[in-house]
Amino acid sequence: MQDENKPFFTFNFNTLLSLILLAGMIVLYILHFSHKKETGPALALPMQKPGGKALSVVYVNTDSINAHYEFVKILRRDLEATGKKLQTEVLSEQSALEKEAADFQQKVSANAIAEDKAKLIYEQLMQKQQALVQKKEQYTQRVAEQESNMNMRLVDSVTTFLRRFNRQYHFDYIMGYKYGGELLVTNDTLDITPSVLDALNKEYQSHKK
Numbered sequence: 001m002q003d004e005n006k007p008f009f010t011f012n013f014n015t016l017l018s019l020i021l022l023a024g025m026i027v028l029y030i031l032h033f034s035h036k037k038e039t040g041p042a043l044a045l046p047m048q049k050p051g052g053k054a055l056s057v058v059y060v061n062t063d064s065i066n067a068h069y070e071f072v073k074i075l076r077r078d079l080e081a082t083g084k085k086l087q088t089e090v091l092s093e094q095s096a097l098e099k100e101a102a103d104f105q106q107k108v109s110a111n112a113i114a115e116d117k118a119k120l121i122y123e124q125l126m127q128k129q130q131a132l133v134q135k136k137e138q139y140t141q142r143v144a145e146q147e148s149n150m151n152m153r154l155v156d157s158v159t160t161f162l163r164r165f166n167r168q169y170h171f172d173y174i175m176g177y178k179y180g181g182e183l184l185v186t187n188d189t190l191d192i193t194p195s196v197l198d199a200l201n202k203e204y205q206s207h208k209k
Contacts, residue, residue, distance in 0.1 A: 059175035
């Protein structure tokens with residue numbers, strides 16, 4: 001029987017977003033060590049471009065983006081609504097099937113039904129059970145596909161915005177940070193999350209009008 005307390009799906013935007021932003025961190029790592037002087041310190045700071053100028057690096061907190069970007073809230077609401085609707089439908093059909101099976105078992109125990117008819121009803125119940133299992137699998141896949149599409153929409157929304165945002169500031173790298181992620185230590189003075197979130201939400205609100 002389906003556990004009503006068990007989530008019908010999982011929802012996490014951070015993973016895809018951080019994987020894309022991680023690519024920039026890898027490039028930065030390679031760039032730094034490929035230009036490190038043999039006689040220099042193990043960690044030469046600030047890291048530099050080939051021309052000798054210091055790299056400009058900032059970061060955004062993807063946990064904050066996930067929690068406070070209005071577009072994420074809309075995506076999450078739509079996904080949760082879909083999951084709840086499909087889960088309710090499956091649970092309703094499962095409950096009806098269990099009731100039908102219990103009624104059949106009671107009649108068989110009381111010898112209130114002929115053997116040939118009991119066999120036919122049993123086969124029908126098995127077919128309904130199999131159909132319900134297939135429906136559960138289809139609905140799970142539907143929610144997973146919707147979640148994947150929404151993840152890609154979020155990644156596209158944020159990365160496209162950051163490209164426009166960076167036309168004004170010309171940072172060399174905009175990293176992604178999340179608690180427990182790839183970046184273990186950050187300098188808070190490099191955190192541009194508040195500015196990015198404010199601009200993201202203003203742009204989203206303007207597009208809704």
